Amino acid sequence: MQPMRIGVIGCGNISGIYFKNLCSVFGNVTVAACADLDASRAQARAAEYPGVRVCPVAALLADDTIPLIVNLTTPKGHYPVAMQAVAAGRHVYGEKPLTLTRAEGQKLLDAAARAGVRVGNAPDTFLGAGIQTCRRLIDEGVIGEPVAAQAFMLCHGHESWHPDPEFYYQTGGGPLFDMGPYYLTALVTLLGPVRRVTGSARISFPERTITSEKKRGQRVRVEVPTHIAGVMDFASGAIGTLTTSFDVWSSEAPCIEIFGSEGSLSVPDPNGFGGPVRLRIKGEKDWREVPLSAGFPGNGRGLGPSDMAEAIRAGRPHRASGELAYHVLDLMHAFHDASAMGRHVMIESTCERPAPMPPGVFDGRWPA
Numbered sequence: 001m002q003p004m005r006i007g008v009i010g011c012g013n014i015s016g017i018y019f020k021n022l023c024s025v026f027g028n029v030t031v032a033a034c035a036d037l038d039a040s041r042a043q044a045r046a047a048e049y050p051g052v053r054v055c056p057v058a059a060l061l062a063d064d065t066i067p068l069i070v071n072l073t074t075p076k077g078h079y080p081v082a083m084q085a086v087a088a089g090r091h092v093y094g095e096k097p098l099t100l101t102r103a104e105g106q107k108l109l110d111a112a113a114r115a116g117v118r119v120g121n122a123p124d125t126f127l128g129a130g131i132q133t134c135r136r137l138i139d140e141g142v143i144g145e146p147v148a149a150q151a152f153m154l155c156h157g158h159e160s161w162h163p164d165p166e167f168y169y170q171t172g173g174g175p176l177f178d179m180g181p182y183y184l185t186a187l188v189t190l191l192g193p194v195r196r197v198t199g200s201a202r203i204s205f206p207e208r209t210i211t212s213e214k215k216r217g218q219r220v221r222v223e224v225p226t227h228i229a230g231v232m233d234f235a236s237g238a239i240g241t242l243t244t245s246f247d248v249w250s251s252e253a254p255c256i257e258i259f260g261s262e263g264s265l266s267v268p269d270p271n272g273f274g275g276p277v278r279l280r281i282k283g284e285k286d287w288r289e290v291p292l293s294a295g296f297p298g299n300g301r302g303l304g305p306s307d308m309a310e311a312i313r314a315g316r317p318h319r320a321s322g323e324l325a326y327h328v329l330d331l332m333h334a335f336h337d338a339s340a341m342g343r344h345v346m347i348e349s350t351c352e353r354p355a356p357m358p359p360g361v362f363d364g365r366w367p368a
């Protein structure tokens, strides 16, 4: 079977790993063309991969040999670029967050449904071996009934390393919209959808100074909360807490822990694909590491669109779906809304838990 031809729009920082994986790790897809508002970025990326055509966005979308678009623009570009792709009759997989607002997210899903095309969205790290192994343990009842979960993403922002970090402090950025999708997508994969949330949020530093090389010394005005503490009630009855922050210099808090009626599960960093997965069942004296037993163990960014291509061919639902990303977007807005309004917010959206990856560690080649 010929690999599905993908068009990449947005050839910045994160596009490197996508190109590598889509061109050489996941055998069912390949990058056929790429585009960027800054053509030199598209040219630079394409130069690494012979055969990848560089063209303007409109020309890329007009090429009907390319059924699937991967949208790696910054958050403000997610909605307009995805809508253009859908209008051209293409399936589209985007970086996170799905869109900036709930209204845009809903319009995108509606437009795609009307056009008969699919929407997929990052993150796809939950298809990695770490989260998939945790999923298997929970589904097999190893920790009993999940009672609660706690999750922490605490750091001091991205202006120390990202060459163009402004978007992290504008609408669509902040620790919740930037990093929350990894945590919330993992939690929804593990525990199912959420029915209500509450939370508190603040901007601790109204201005930040870039210390990465290109823009060293430039100041960035902070438009979005940078420390958010949220509480969520899962439809299953489990209670989760999530703290995301760009205001913390150091912390020893775990990434995610799930507490069950029979024991506790230490979930690896959901911003990665690997382990370690650790377990401690009631009565055991210490934590023990569990071998990874499902999902992709390496840096597998691009596994989402690869799964989407496979799902389109097989006529099955894809895992990193627009519905899942919309539920996550809804939760992130609801944490901010709850803080502003001083109350719980009921969550109107829901989604299915995505299907688990096939058993066994995945090597990038889909079973025939």
Ligand SMILES: NC(=O)c1ccc[n+]([C@@H]2O[C@H](COP(=O)([O-])OP(=O)(O)OC[C@H]3O[C@@H](n4cnc5c(N)ncnc54)[C@H](O)[C@@H]3O)[C@@H](O)[C@H]2O)c1
Residues within 6 Å of the ligand: 009, 010, 011, 012, 013, 014, 015, 035, 036, 037, 038, 041, 057, 072, 073, 074, 075, 077, 081, 095, 096, 097, 164, 178
């Ligand atoms: N950098 C990371 O480590 C990282 C990791 C995971 C996810 N992401 C996500 O990936 C996305 C991109 O991040 P990045 O770090 O690569 O940003 P970046 O600024 O390095 O690159 C984005 C590129 O998109 C292009 N672009 C923006 N709007 C466009 C449009 N309308 N049409 C065509 N091109 C357009 C820009 O010119 C730029 O080259 C963001 O949503 C980010 O949250 C980034």
